[in-house]
Amino acid sequence: MNGAQSLVATLVDQGVDICFANPGTSEMHFLSALENPRMRSVLCLFEGVATGAADGWYRMKDTPASTLLHLGPGLANGLANIHNAKRASSGMVNIIGEHSSSHLKYDPPLSSDIEGLARPLSHWVRRAESADTIAWDAAKAVAKASEHPGQIATLILPGDTSWQEAGAPVLPPAAKPARKVPDAARIEHIARVLRSGEPTLIILANKATRGAALERAGRVAAATGARLGSQFFTARIERGAGRVPIERIPYAVAPAREFLKDFKHIVTVETKEPVAFFSYPDKPSLLKPEGTLVHPLVEADEDSALAFAMLLDALGATHTAPRLQPRIETPVPTGALNPVSIAHALAAALPEDCIVVDESLTTGRESMGLTIGAAPHDLINNMGGSIGYATPVATGAALACPDRRVFCMVGDGSAMYTIQSLWTQAREGLNITTIIFANNSYAILKAEYANMGAGTPGERALSMIDLDRPRIDWQAMATSMGVPSVAVDTAQAFHQAMVDSTREAGPRLIVVRL
Template sequence: MNGAESLVNTLVGQGVDICFANPGTSEMHFLAALGNNERMRSVLCLFEGVCTGAADGWYRMKDTPASTLLHLGPGLANGLANIHNAKRASSGMVNIVGEHSASHLKYDPPLTSDIEGLARPLSHWVRRADAADTIAWDTANAVAHASEHPGKIATLILPGDTSWQQAGSAVLPVRARAARKTPSFARVEHVARVLRSGEPTLIILANKATRGVALERAGRIAAATGARLGSQFFTARIERGAGRTPIERIPYAVPQAMAFLEAFRHIVTVETAEPVAFFAYPDKPSLLKAEGTLVHPLVEADEDSALAFEMLLEALGATGTAPRRQERIETPAPSGALNPLSIAHALAAALPENAILVDESLTTGRESMGHTMGALPHDLINNMGGSIGYATPVATGAALACPDRRVFCMVGDGSAMYTIQSLWTQAREQLDVTTIIFANNSYAILKAEYANMGAGSPGARALSMIDIDQPCIDWQAMARSMGVPSVAVDTAEDFHKAMVDSTRERGPKLIVVRL
């Protein structure tokens, strides 16, 4: 068994059984090992940012890390934007980065780079596998770090000679199940006193607190105390829709966010921090809470939010309280012109039960979340890191993680161009992904931000830098070239019909929404 085979065997043995790969010459032995191991699923991606984004989507739905295969330093660099997004979403990931053999590096070949230097700012754990005999140990440690709570980014650098040399008997570290820490009892008691005060309180949920038992218990606390439940504008994954505990979304724009938060005397944070503006704006604050509002951490990022809510219910004497639940709202299919409201109504009417909704719609879909609260139960995934080009890769990974669920991916045309290669992987793997591209032929969000920043009225030359209509992108031709059927729509009724139709057959679909 060579080092590459030892690495793949260890990955699979530690529960990492999928690899999103974009291999190069240095990784041929690793590629052979992937192909020869029937327990490992290898998924080819045509750009490294698709690899890392898909691994992020896999983790968000499975809560277990995937692996990626990236080609040397430049390949890692291509994947860093979506590693950044994954890190901000607390997603676990094991990146295998190929490297020249030690004997070749001394000649400074063209692809030589400081891979550790590239990896370290966005990785929680970085190691170079220096010997085939220790590669199993290194790999097991990488998986252990990636599997912690919150999830971590682990990067293992694989030199070519380590990959092809023979490995000895594998000795692995004993891997204890990653346990979440117990929240502080003093913090729980303090928050219980805040809630008993009756003063207006917002509990902000994030990460694991926005789903499962933790969310249901948060709904019971809200019902017992009158506190409101909220989330940051972007959240890694929320279980929402009819029958689930509803969470209000703090607005993105600073004035609206400040107006929303002004009503609260107390903010309780769960696996997150207090709300902060996404960018700095002239004459606007970075912290969004009102003056005098008190912030009370309840659950830190590495703690167990479900346990914290159980402790809080006991402290409040409210263990028997039924949770708040969202009522089903039957939204009729809209007709007429396409605008943010009709798009939101079409989405609410068309979402099938148990769908996964990946949102990078920015301007066009900003109203959608408020109007889909009462839709059929579904999961919502947002971009936590703000680096665009995340949605189509994340949707790809989510579809592989949950092959029995339809994934809807909403993305603006500017963002879609970053990682449109995802469509090819979706077609190759025949994934049930409906990609919705909102084609307004511009970076529309930047037009709004131009005004928000107080940069004055943009002239023609400035506008030309945020318009993408000369030439217009032919999305249907692009989808066709990658094997994905497509349709273009101009009205709300056609948009609704296209979404419903996309769920009737297996495989990927593309809907171009002409705005």
């Protein structure tokens, strides 16, 4: 067994059984090792697709995937979606190919400071020094990526470490990842805040927006009158009919401050107090009003479900039932496409237990509020703000949950960053409906131009945020990558296209012409 084979065998033994790969020459022995029948290998035509897919896998499985990237430039190509994954607390193991140790001294053209590139967006970076120690290194990488919150582990794999013979694997002592227990005094303090009756918002994030933690948060809200909220972007929310509803803090500064103005207390759960996404002239960065008190209930590395169980006990409310979202039957909309009719079409079309990946800030701005009573589904948002995340994340989510339809909503500007995802979706036969809102511009930047007080955009400025010279032929692009497509220009046709996309297995593309 060589070093690469030892590495792949260890990854699988530690529970990492999928690799999103964009290999190069220095990774050929690792590529050969992917013949291991227990490891699924998925080819991605751009490194940002590979890292984004690993993010999507983690968000649905809560276990890390691995990526295979080619040297420093390959890592650099994947960094934007590693940034998004880190912000979403997604764990992943990145394997970065490197020149052999003897070759590096000649400074070949693809040499770079891989550690320097990886470190700002990794929680753990290591260079594998020998084939004999690669199993130890791999096990440590998986253990780090599996912590709560999820971590980014980067393992650099020199070519000679891959091809040299490895001895019997030596592994570190097994340690099961465990979330920290919340501080009991902190729980008692929050109980006093809630018993005061003063207006309180509990902001949920990460693992607290689903499962037992969300259900228990709903019971706390029902017992105390506190309201449940989330930041504008969240890693994953279980929502829809039968789930505990969560209010979303608005994106823009003015409506966010209006939303928060009457709360005396903000309680944070696996998150921090709300801040503006950007700084604007003459606008505050912190969104809460003066005098509002912020109280942490659950820190990022603690167990939210346990914290809410402790809080219910402190409140004497262990038998309180949560208020659940009733089903809202939304009629199929007709007429022109706009944010409201698009949201209504989504609410009417989403099948039970689907996954929605949203990167449609302009066109989809009404979607969350108007789909709250839709069939139960999971919603995934872009936590890091680097565009080009949606189609890769949808790819990873579909591989993690092959029995669930994934709806990926993305603007045309964002879609161009990682459109290669469609090819992987076709190759793997993934059940993904990609919805591209084609307004032929970076529409969000037109709004931000005004928000920044930069004046009226001139012809040259507008030319930098328009995508209509030439217009992108999305259907031709989808056809070239093996994905059937349809274009729609009415709300009713959009709804029908979504319904039709669920009737057959495999990927589909819907172009929404705006």
